[in-house]
Amino acid sequence: xxxxxxxxxxxxxxxxxxxxxxxxxxxxxxxxxxxxxxxxxxxxxxxxxxxxxxxxxxxxxxxxxxxxxxxxxxxxxxxxxxxxxxxxxxxxxxxxxxxxxxxxxxxxxxxxxxxxxxxxxxxxxxxxxxxxxxxxxxxxxxxxxxxxxxxxxxxxxxxxxxxxxxxxxxxxxxxxxxxxxxxxxxxxxxxxxxxxxxxxxxxxxxxxxxxxxxxxxxxxxxxxxxxxxxxxxxxxxxxxxxxxxxxxxxxxxxxxxxxxxxxxxxxxxxxxxxxxxxxxxxxxxxxxxxxxxxxxxxxxxxxxxxxxxxxxxxxxxxxxxxxxxxxxxxxxxxxxxxxxxxxxxxxxxxxxxxxxxxxxxxxxxxxxxxxxxxxxxxxxxxxxxxxxxxxxxxxxxxxxxxxxxxxxxxxxxxxxxxxxxxxxxxxxxxxxxxxxxxxxxxxxxxxxxxxxxxxxxxxxxxxxx
Numbered sequence: 001x002x003x004x005x006x007x008x009x010x011x012x013x014x015x016x017x018x019x020x021x022x023x024x025x026x027x028x029x030x031x032x033x034x035x036x037x038x039x040x041x042x043x044x045x046x047x048x049x050x051x052x053x054x055x056x057x058x059x060x061x062x063x064x065x066x067x068x069x070x071x072x073x074x075x076x077x078x079x080x081x082x083x084x085x086x087x088x089x090x091x092x093x094x095x096x097x098x099x100x101x102x103x104x105x106x107x108x109x110x111x112x113x114x115x116x117x118x119x120x121x122x123x124x125x126x127x128x129x130x131x132x133x134x135x136x137x138x139x140x141x142x143x144x145x146x147x148x149x150x151x152x153x154x155x156x157x158x159x160x161x162x163x164x165x166x167x168x169x170x171x172x173x174x175x176x177x178x179x180x181x182x183x184x185x186x187x188x189x190x191x192x193x194x195x196x197x198x199x200x201x202x203x204x205x206x207x208x209x210x211x212x213x214x215x216x217x218x219x220x221x222x223x224x225x226x227x228x229x230x231x232x233x234x235x236x237x238x239x240x241x242x243x244x245x246x247x248x249x250x251x252x253x254x255x256x257x258x259x260x261x262x263x264x265x266x267x268x269x270x271x272x273x274x275x276x277x278x279x280x281x282x283x284x285x286x287x288x289x290x291x292x293x294x295x296x297x298x299x300x301x302x303x304x305x306x307x308x309x310x311x312x313x314x315x316x317x318x319x320x321x322x323x324x325x326x327x328x329x330x331x332x333x334x335x336x337x338x339x340x341x342x343x344x345x346x347x348x349x350x351x352x353x354x355x356x357x358x359x360x361x362x363x364x365x366x367x368x369x370x371x372x373x374x375x376x377x378x379x380x381x382x383x384x385x386x387x388x389x390x391x392x393x394x395x396x397x398x399x400x401x402x403x404x405x406x407x408x409x410x411x412x413x414x415x416x417x418x419x420x421x422x423x424x425x426x427x428x429x430x431x432x433x434x435x436x437x438x439x440x441x442x443x444x445x446x447x448x449x450x451x452x453x454x455x456x457x458x459x460x461x462x463x464x465x
Contacts, residue, residue: 100138120177193223329353400424
């Protein structure tokens, strides 16, 4: 059975048939109308001027009229039989659907009852039973209901390992058993999202409400989101490793708004976002590592508006931003490190409008690192960005070519913002005009300052110091 059943089946609450007399009358009217159209079309194509009157007809013509009469009667009978057979088929299909729905409901009730049992083993059985029911669901709506119950189980109150009473062995065993049930649900969701959209058991295109869920690990790697909405709003990703590696999102909406990532590692490496929307609005990244390295953003929207990067590290190294819009406007990068080392920005729009970089540490390659990044063919806005109190923000060796990179009204106060060895066209609004000196802590290539560049002039030779 296809995963995408007709909407009329999903929404139908009962079979509604028109009175048979009305249906037959309408059918005959349509048949007569079609016959008339065919007759007059043929008449026009033959160029007939009129009918030849005959006072007397021969036996052959009479025989043809008799055959025509029987043909009309037979056609009418066949039409009636066709209508009746179609209605009978509809009734049979509806009966089969009702029976399948009844059996599904019975199995659904039993599976949900298992989820409410105290034993973790029985709950695991209920989880697998619900997943199997989703695969066998006679309608798309019933499949969505099974998915909703699995997601609702993950939303139930959950005590994380760090909040367990110290030395309470029984509480820890209960936690581990419940954790196994929860991770099994996550794994089943992942396995079904890895299937091709055309696969009868694929859950692509469905909605997943994981609002306020606490994730203490779990693997959604290589899942494919096409269509539908996936909500991680206000979720907490706490400790351990949460794996979103190689996820593909196309035409769907994935919402991490107001979520909290703290400690451990959240792995988005190799993720592809295209023709949809991914929201990290007001998301908090606290400690640990969030890795988007080698991610590819092509089309659609990835929105980090008002996100807070506080401590830890966020890694976009070697990421490619081609097409679509990536928005870090009003984000706050406070402490820790954010890394766009060797990232590529082309054929799209990237905004750092009013983004604040402050209080960063100089660990590794730099606090905010755009070293070796390539800005080509895209529009990148750093307007009103605030670089303050930073140990170092690096654009060392970055390449600026084609496109537009705009630093107008950006503020540099404290720490160092380093453009040494950057090549290509100086970003707009970065180089002071009229021979004025650059703000303290802003290191620019000599070629940019020598020509008093403010964008638009021919680029200096590659390798400018």
